[in-house]
Amino acid sequence: MEPKSEVVIRQHDYLSGRVLLVNAPTDDLLSNLAHDIEPVLWTWNHNEFLFFQNQQANVHFGVDLPEGNFDQAIVFVPKSKELLNYILHNLVSRLTKGSSIFLVGEKKSGVERAAKQLQPYGPTLKLDSARHCQMWQMTIESTIKTKALADWAQEYTVTTPNGELSICALPGVFSQNRLDIGTAVLLPFLSQVTSGKIADFGCGAGVISAYLSKLNPKNRIFALDVDAFALASTQMTFEKNNLPLEQLEIKAVSGIEDAPLFLHAIVSNPPFHQGIHTDYNASENLCKTARRHLKSGGELWMVANRFLNYPLLIEQNFSRCTTKADQQGFKVLFANTQKNLKEER
Structure with missing residues (x-):
């Protein structure tokens, strides 16, 4: 299992309900989540889509969020700063006020820099720093309207x-x-x-x-x-x-x-x-x-x-x-x- 996923498991108690996993690693994270968590995956990488399909996971491929409502979201930091802005904007427009968005990533991939992109949407808190990774939590203060693609x-x-x-x-x-x-x-x-x-x-x-x-x-x-x-x-x-x-x-x-x-x-x-x-x-x-x-x-x-x-x-x-x-x-x-x-x- 990738270190990013291990950090998520370490903070498992923060997770509940229908959770959207964005840009998740292709590893065994899903099989290590508690049974009361309903994971939904969103990926724009076709190889990753096929991997999760083979796991019989609920996975969506595309540029838009999956349909339905979510209680929380976990974002695994993408390479592109602009792409993270797009993801966060769309998540905040979909989730309700008071919901949590968690950000997970390796230090070498710029997770601390990425965490600053959470700040416009609500207060942030570093939950964990282990295995050269970090996990942050942001609580949504107000909702926004989705911008066109x-x-x-x-x-x-x-x-x-x-x-x-x-x-x-x-x-x-x-x-x-x-x-x-x-x-x-x-x-x-x-x-x-x-x-x-x-x-x-x-x-x-x-x-x-x-x-x-x-x-x-x-x-x-x-x-x-x-x-x-x-x-x-x-x-x-x-x-x-x-x-x-x-x-x-x-x-x-x-x-x-x-x-x-x-x-x-x-x-x-x-x-x-x-x-x-x-x-x-x-x-x-x-x-x-x-x-x-x-x-x-x-x-x-x-x-x-x-x-x-x-x-x-x-x-x-x-x-x-x-x-x-x-x-x-x-x-x-x-x-x-x-x-x-x-x-x-």
């Missing part, structure tokens, strides 16, 4: 060879304030991507998906991401730029294994973070198994940090990997499923 999006403009795009990014989404360097390096090459059925793996705020739509209105684009806030951002970006929604199919995925088959192309600035931790599994699996999802002659376009060994992984599975660009610390990599001369002999 669109009000939480940050907008910025991306200049492309085919005109400007307005990007909408919700809290916690990768590169929320500006275009990241990797995608900027990749963008000029998107005009070379074969048209047709294209997957944007790790779609984030929808920069790549929107530009592919802008390049060719006949493209069928599958925006794939583990994060519900990313998927919602991509849809908002399409709507903001008046791009045809019938072109777009949004899908929550655990990894590239959930992508459609017989794609003409997969384009990706792949994710490599899970919460505060670095995790290259999703991007390495993309290099290893993307071929299975491509039709004959299908293409893989990918941008990645220069120091990563992705060209070798791609070469092992596609027979060949071409570096289209190497600048600002990033490489644009290309491969396709056409057989090489050795295979044809």
